[in-house]
Structure formats: structure tokens, C-alpha cells
Amino acid sequence: MKKLITANDIREAHARGELAMSVVLRASIITPEAREVADLLGFTITECDESIPVTASVPASASADKTESQRIRETIIAQLPEGQFTESLVAQLMEKVMK
Incomplete structure (x- = not known):
């Protein structure tokens, strides 16, 4: 089953101090609002085709x-x-x- 990445997921990750999220394209659906929120927050969503964990975060300073x-x-x-x-x-x- 695919994981839905929503704007709230982006907000929560940003609130935890994360600056980026890596998602597997075949295993995820990213909502348009999530992309918009990420842009507004300066949060990076990296899409890849490999089988890596759905979220790999980069901690903020x-x-x-x-x-x-x-x-x-x-x-x-x-x-x-x-x-x-x-x-x-x-x-x-x-x-x-x-x-």
C-alpha cells in the first residue's frame, strides 16, 4: 500500500526540525498541498526510485x-x-x- 504524504506530514517534520524528506516514488503519493507547504517552508522533498526508507530526515541546526x-x-x-x-x-x- 502506498504512503500518502500530506501537508500535515511536512509541517510535523518541519516542526521536529527536519529540513528534508526522501520518498520512494513507487511507494508514495505526495499531495499538491504538501509540495506547496514544502516550498513555503523551504523544506526539500527528494523523490527516488530505490527501495530506501520512505522518510530519511536531515536534522536542522x-x-x-x-x-x-x-x-x-x-x-x-x-x-x-x-x-x-x-x-x-x-x-x-x-x-x-x-x-
Whole structure:
């Protein structure tokens, strides 16, 4: 059975400090929203044809290295109802904060 990679999977991996995910094309389905979220977060999804683990993560450097925009984004998401927001809403709120 194929593994579905959703936007929430990308958000959760990013929240754990991961910067990338490697997926086997034959064993995975990546939703368009997951790709969009990955682009917005600067998260890399690597697709391969080999039989390697579905997720092989690359840990991020220390949280002290987080950019200001990442901290602002995390603060905004923390204040929104869990699962009740879209990436476009977060982007709009970030734009307002950055002004």
C-alpha cells in the first residue's frame, strides 16, 4: 500500500526540525498541498526510485539558527486553531506582521 504524504506530514517534520524528506516514488503519493507547504517552508522533498526508507530526515541546526521569519511563522501558527488554517492564511498574516 502506498504512503500518502500530506501537508500535515511536512509541517510535523518541519516542526521536529527536519529540513528534508526522501520518498520512494513507487511507494508514495505526495499531495499538491504538501509540495506547496514544502516550498513555503523551504523544506526539500527528494523523490527516488530505490527501495530506501520512505522518510530519511536531515536534522536542522540548533534552534538559535532559526531566522526571524521562521520564529514569526511559528508564533502565528501556535496562535491559530490546530488544523484550521491554510498556508495562504499564514502567508497573509506573516506579510502583515513583516510590514
